[in-house]
Amino acid sequence: MTKTVPAYQRIKNAILDNIHSGKWQAGEAISTEMALAEEFEVSRMTVNRALKELSEERVLERRQGSGTFVAQQQFNHTFVEVRNIAQDLKSANRDYQARVVSKRAITASMLDDEMRRKFGIDEAVVPSNSKAANAKNVDSYSIDSNTDSTEAAVLYEVKIIHFADGQPIQFEERWVDATKVPEFIEQDFSVVNTSDYLIAKSPLERGNYTIRALAAPDEIANALQIAPQSPTLVLRRQTYSAGRVLTFVKMWHAGDRYQFSGKL
Template sequence: MTKTIPAYQRIKNAILDNIHSGKWQAGKAISTEMALAKEFGVSRMTVNRALKELSEERVLERRQGSGTFVAQQQFNHTFVEVRNIAQDLKSANRDYQAQVVSKRAITANMLDDELRRKFGIETAEALSAHSKNDDVANSAGATVLYEVKIIHFADGQPIQFEERWVDAKKVPEFIEQDFSVVNTSDYLIAKSPLERGSYTIRALAAPEEIATFLKIAPQSPTLVLRRQTYSAGQVVTFVKMWHAGDRYQFSGEL
């Protein structure tokens, strides 16, 4: 059974949408707690939680006696350094190539639970159920994410399989790029500078589809990096990078 996104998260998402669309600009006041509570049909306590979390994420600034304002944020530089496999291979003087397996637009009713949680997106059915606005209900089937799948090669041998999802509102021209030439990470950093991110690395047995792309036997060991990165308080991209276990290693300096 599909879980409904909590009311405070819906309020956060709506505020962030207004900021990203330009309706609420940096330094300007947003709607009052009372107005937001009335708009969403919730208590002021619920609204307060949404505003508190966005303030802690440095998206909003709460001024006692004055109201809540969009924080002044200067994204002139990328705050998160995201290395990509193209950089690593070229630095190691290895020949690098990328092959795009597929690109597609995804609507809310196509999302699985993981992607819906990552991006804070409700299903088309959920949007229609709690919305009294016909325009909102009708837009529930609109594109919300872009998906690309890419095989990365080192000296002609597949070394990484990338599955990436990108917020379509924040990077509307993403799907139009030729990612056999343009690197996904480089493009996203240029279009939507990142403020923070998180990642995990796990050893997993390769499912049949992944094994085919990496040209390894099914159930062979792989290293899977899962990473999500944020811009202005929202997840802009989530990626799974599958690496053939005997061809790749993660390394760095402490």
């Protein structure tokens, strides 16, 4: 079942599309509230909500008496460059494929301590009128059947295997703030790259990562088609938008198939 996208979210998506397509450049004024209200056939209050949220996310800058402008900072040194395994493999003339293992919505009561700390979520359940509220069992994702269906999703979780020339090369475990990117879980990630989608919808301002060598637990070993406890390289990365963690990801790589390199 397809969920109706709220009007303010449609306006946000359209503004982001115009920015990322280059129609509205950094520092340029965007359409006025009145023009946007007429274009989308909504009230100025609805437009104001969209502009307010994008301003809080540092995508737009509102200037009293002058209008609303595309913020400069998201296009300068604060913008996070995130490597895309699909592009890397294709640029190396290798056949790339992705297979989605699972997708699910996670409520506050389902979180472990690590995820609470990562995303700054306390014990309180997010109210059911939030953007990601009332997620129910559908073909593309689900909430644990033991959880109250009126409890809002606070995170989305996806697990994806990335293949190079038919061989699994990376197992991706990703968690995303469901309240900031409510349509994330509905995407087909065998076609859409997770990082590309997040950057397009909520520009990343900073991030941090670690790379460790770990023995593969059973789930990871099965996904990568290697023996349990085989050596793997694990990249753990969290990226921020509007001052908050937007996504946390673990990327597992078979140690004998993958290496990290760069230029100094």
